Amino acid sequence: xxxxxxxxxxxxxxxxxxxxxxxxxxxxxxxxxxxxxxxxxxxxxxxxxxxxxxxxxxxxxxxxxxxxxxxxxxxxxxxxxxxxxxxxxxxxxxxxxxxxxxxxxxxxxxxxxxxxxxxxxxxxxxxxxxxxxxxxxxxxxxxxxxxxxxxxxxxxxxxxxxxxxxxxxxxxxxxxxxxxxxxxxxxxxxxxxxxxxxxxxxxxxxxxxxxxxxxxxxxxxxxxxxxxxxxxxxxxxxxxxxxxxxxxxxxxxxxxxxxxxxxxxxxxxxxxxxxxxxxxxxxxxxxxxxxxxxxxxxxxxxxxxxxxxxxxxxxxx
Ligand code: GH3
Ligand code: MG
Ligand code: MG
Ligand code: MG
Numbered sequence: 001x002x003x004x005x006x007x008x009x010x011x012x013x014x015x016x017x018x019x020x021x022x023x024x025x026x027x028x029x030x031x032x033x034x035x036x037x038x039x040x041x042x043x044x045x046x047x048x049x050x051x052x053x054x055x056x057x058x059x060x061x062x063x064x065x066x067x068x069x070x071x072x073x074x075x076x077x078x079x080x081x082x083x084x085x086x087x088x089x090x091x092x093x094x095x096x097x098x099x100x101x102x103x104x105x106x107x108x109x110x111x112x113x114x115x116x117x118x119x120x121x122x123x124x125x126x127x128x129x130x131x132x133x134x135x136x137x138x139x140x141x142x143x144x145x146x147x148x149x150x151x152x153x154x155x156x157x158x159x160x161x162x163x164x165x166x167x168x169x170x171x172x173x174x175x176x177x178x179x180x181x182x183x184x185x186x187x188x189x190x191x192x193x194x195x196x197x198x199x200x201x202x203x204x205x206x207x208x209x210x211x212x213x214x215x216x217x218x219x220x221x222x223x224x225x226x227x228x229x230x231x232x233x234x235x236x237x238x239x240x241x242x243x244x245x246x247x248x249x250x251x252x253x254x255x256x257x258x259x260x261x262x263x264x265x266x267x268x269x270x271x272x273x274x275x276x277x278x279x280x281x282x283x284x285x286x287x288x289x290x291x292x293x294x295x296x297x298x299x300x301x302x303x304x305x306x307x308x309x310x311x312x313x314x315x316x317x
Pocket of ligand 1: 196201
């Protein structure tokens with residue numbers, strides 16, 4: 001599909017192909033009790049390479065959304081016998097915010113208030129039936145684009161620019177929930193603060209740019225250590241990192257932290273012909289309750305200072 005007002009240049013063809021590839025990653029749920037309309041809507045979206053799932057009722061839509069958190073957009077009919085489009089929209093919005101899931105209402109009703117009803121219930125857009133194919137495609141594309149822009153903003157707001165790790169804001173915004181989830185399973189959690197040893201000296205000897213490279217390298221090493229573990233890693237300060245181990249007690253977290261300490265100390269950085277190694281000290285504290293997370297971080301900080309006092313390149317509880 002190429003918009004009618006654009007010429008068939010190489011650029012538009014490449015852009016169209018890229019769009020089609022991106023669309024393949026986007027799952028759309030079509031909800032309509034009338035099979036013919038549902039099929040038509042689904043067909044128009046499949047032509048655009050979107051992944052489409054079809055259901056005939058609001059109840060099915062809700063359970064599908066629960067099971068498939070990667071669905072990005074819902075196209076919902078208004079009149080359906082068991083649960084109408086407004087009610088479905090309201091229920092969806094109780095669980096899925098519009099920066100994660102877009103919703104477009106559709107209806108063949110001649111009552112223009114239907115679009116108002118949808119928007120008030122939490123829909124992002126509305127298309128009246130019978131639809132003009134290009135209008136459907138443009139509205140879908142614009143909602144998908146908004147979602148991508150919001151995701152980019154989300155990522156910018158939660159990541160640290162130098163290392164690409166989560167930042168302090170993201171760490172504190174998510175730690176409580178992870179601790180509570182572990183608590184619900186009667187599991188303790190542990191937090192560790194890691195601080196690079198004598199980092200000021202490294203900056204002084206080799207320059208700030210090299211210091212930055214070293215930070216990025218330590219960050220990569222830490223990211224590798226926690227990858228796929230469900231542990232939350234973040235850069236919480238200049239050369240300070242935090243790792244939350246949800247559902248892991250202090251004893252096990254001490255062991256994990258010591259592995260991380262050893263991994264960091266084995267990393268080498270090249271400055272000209274010279275090979276440099278870094279070490280880090282780690283303070284660990286067990287967490288009892290999601291409520292006093294700040295206090296528990298202070299405990300980890302105290303343990304970190306103990307590690308520094310006792311010679312650095314070690315882990316303390
Ligand atoms: P200690 O072993 O006691 O932790 O000693 P230290 O030198 O690592 O600790 P100190 O807190 O005195 O110094 C930390 C240094 O980290 C000072 C600061 O210039 C440097 N730093 C903080 N953020 C960055 C950064 O983003 N890039 C670079 N290159 N340096 C940074
Ligand atoms: Mg209907
Ligand atoms: Mg420090
Ligand atoms: Mg330091």
